[in-house]
Amino acid sequence: MTYCIGMSLDEGLVFVSDSRTNAGIDKIARFEKMRVFENAGDRVLVALSAGNLSVTQNALNLLEMRVREDPQAPSLWNVRSMYEAARLLGDAMREVRAHDEKYLREQNIDASASFILGGQIAGETPRLFLVYSEGNFIEALNDTPYFQIGEIKYGKPILDRMIHRQSRLAAGVKCALISFDATIRSNLSVGAPIDLLIYRTDSLRVETRQRLMEDDAYMNQVNREWDQGLHRLFEALPEHEW
């Protein structure tokens, strides 16, 4: 299983993904679920993926193969809008599924998959999209400061409570780490290391990209203080005499 968050804030974009994939709990492996397309000064695109790994990897492979074969063909490296980028990615996923799904279905293997695609292309503001399994997609507009994919429910309440467009990038990261902690505690199949990318509006380059290992000091501090604070808060809440 997977858990990924993409946030679209006034200050910029935050991308967080776990790096665990598994086909059954006994067969846990790590694959990076964050793919970055950076051409400094022109564009930064970040794709987070969840679902069937062969579908998401091959959708991206298809896009990369095409651009090697014909550098002029529409690709994530030359489209002039994030909208076109999301459409390319959705179309590539449809192509992979059309090629593979029949065979997967025969084995009762779920071919569904999804992407969060965000970033900025020179001439546009930063944009964030959710590309569904069927290849259609939606954009995060003002009411929607974030998208999640994968194992989304455990970590959703804290995002709903805390994150809005005006949240600072540092607060967005802090909230994402708490959301991941809630998910990891409740679901064995999501786990560290956690990949983090912070994109500052109009920078058109990746300044912060880190892999947070299980022993990351800041992540552990946030999770520990949050847990201790929750216990204090819970104790202090009034109890009813039933």
Add this chain to the structure above:
Amino acid sequence: MTYCIGMSLDEGLVFVSDSRTNAGIDKIARFEKMRVFENAGDRVLVALSAGNLSVTQNALNLLEMRVREDPQAPSLWNVRSMYEAARLLGDAMREVRAHDEKYLREQNIDASASFILGGQIAGETPRLFLVYSEGNFIEALNDTPYFQIGEIKYGKPILDRMIHRQSRLAAGVKCALISFDATIRSNLSVGAPIDLLIYRTDSLRVETRQRLMEDDAYMNQVNREWDQGLHRLFEALPEHEW
């Protein structure tokens, strides 16, 4: 959708269920998901249900019909252990599904359903079971102070953090209300009123059963103070300079 929690604590059992059912967001109706079988001094059994309403209602109807036809037949009113009660309920669900599932499948209607069944029968300690859609069941033993059914993920992290066997009943209720609030915020299809039943170990009667309406003073106080406390706590957590 539905959300129900059953807790098994040293002091007793806590049962909480929402009362909304829906087939699509536009068709919201209320049905009580908590059914109580009380014979004071001898037994208290509480069944919480989730999933296909025709399956859960008719499994219970079947059990009630049988006891009217033959008061000596094994029923929730005369079995001598909670284990037998759970088996009766699982078998009744299998019978309903065997009768209906073929027709539901033809319409792509999900016939799955589940129960939390808890209570105490004189001569036993209080026990709590989760009866799966297939009619098999498990019991909450020491490591497992609670079961959830229905829309379980949003409200699971807070239970995992706060609830253990030694938790007081009042703390269990408080935690259940917070868990419900997280679920209701994130999922339109779960909603108040919320049915609450508190069973004290060895009382063999129902002393506390309440329907908490949307404007319930205690529930609103807990939710408001929790939300305010979370915001203060979140603000106070350190932010990293990325």
